[in-house]
Amino acid sequence: QVQLxxxxxxxxxxxxxxxxxxxxxxxxLSTYAMGWFRQAPGKERExxxxxxxxxxxxxxxxxxxxxxxxxxxxxKITVYLQMxxxxxxxxxxxxxxxxxxxxxxxxxRYDDYDYxxxxxxxxxxx
Numbered sequence: 001q002v003q004l005x006x007x008x009x010x011x012x013x014x015x016x017x018x019x020x021x022x023x024x025x026x027x028x029l030s031t032y033a034m035g036w037f038r039q040a041p042g043k044e045r046e047x048x049x050x051x052x053x054x055x056x057x058x059x060x061x062x063x064x065x066x067x068x069x070x071x072x073x074x075x076k077i078t079v080y081l082q083m084x085x086x087x088x089x090x091x092x093x094x095x096x097x098x099x100x101x102x103x104x105x106x107x108x109r110y111d112d113y114d115y116x117x118x119x120x121x122x123x124x125x126x
Contacts, residue, residue, distance in 0.1 A: 002026045002115040004096045009120030012086055016124070020081040022096030022117060032100030034072055034079040037110055038092035038122075048094070049081060050106035059106060063089075086124045093119040 008020040020036070035050035049070040051058045058070050069082040079096060097113035099106065107113070 002029065002098060004098060004115055004117035006094065006096050006117045006120040009094060009122045011123045011125065014086060014088055014124055014126050016086050017082070017084045018086065018122060020083065020094055020096075020120060020122075022079040022081075024077040024079075024098065029077055029098050029100065030074040031103070032098045033102040033106035034070075035097045035099065035106060035108075035113060036070060036079075036081045037095045037097060037113075038090075039095070039119075040092040043092075045095070045110050047108040047110065050108065051079065052106055053100065053103055057105070059108070061108075083122070086122075088124045088126045090122060091124050092122060094122050095119045 003025045005023050031053050036048040037045050038048050039045040049060045051070045055072045067085045072079045096117040098115040099113045
């Protein structure tokens with residue numbers, strides 16, 4: 001069984017930054033693709049970013065390109081999401097997810113992911 005625990009969310013003003021972390025335990029995820037998704041009130045869960053198993057390629061939804069950066073530390077079994085230039089529309093619960101083992105391009109579909117954290121709230125005030 002895999003446990004994913006997100007941290008680092010909070011309240012920040014527009015233009016500010018936050019760094020989310022996702023710590024994994026229970027099984028090595030070094031061969032898993034990792035993703036971040038978010039869900040705002042009244043909206044469906046949407047893809048934000050993903051990184052391949054070795055950390056050599058990353059993928060983003062258009063609305064966060066150039067502002068967010070996903071990274072991973074396989075030794076620490078931790079995935080990060082650095083969020084800069086935050087906007088009020090980035091307000092949502094952010095979820096970490098694992099898909100694998102997977103050696104190809106990470107999926108952008110939430111139903112392809114096997115394991116999920118409970119989420120961390122990010123609120124951006126205007």
